[in-house]
Amino acid sequence: MKTKLIKMTMGLGIMALAAQQLQAQPRNCAPREDVIKRLEEIYGETRKGIGIARRGAVMEVFASDETGSWTITVTLPGGATCLVASGQSYETLADALPAQGKDA
Numbered sequence: 701m702k703t704k705l706i707k708m709t710m711g712l713g714i715m716a717l718a719a720q721q722l723q724a725q726p727r728n729c730a731p732r733e734d735v736i737k738r739l740e741e742i743y744g745e746t747r748k749g750i751g752i753a754r755r756g757a758v759m760e761v762f763a764s765d766e767t768g769s770w771t772i773t774v775t776l777p778g779g780a781t782c783l784v785a786s787g788q789s790y791e792t793l794a795d796a797l798p799a800q801g802k803d804a
Contacts, residue, residue, distance in 0.1 A: 729782040732775050736762075743769050748792065763790040
């Protein structure tokens, strides 16, 4: 009986967290132009990298050379850009690739 009650409680907790994530998602999305403008004006961040993600989404990394702040965004095919992650201490690396024929 205790095990069943614990499993039910954990299940409800997971459902509540999932619902919270779904509700939080739209708050982190806006038209791409608005997101880029805000990242540049408020945080001094410019685009440092870009890539294609699943289902045609575009992933971008923005960072500030002056403050080290960084943000990862994903732009969905419908045009909404969502903030995925952000942080501090961004560094641009230019590691040399290993010579051909040699393992990394």
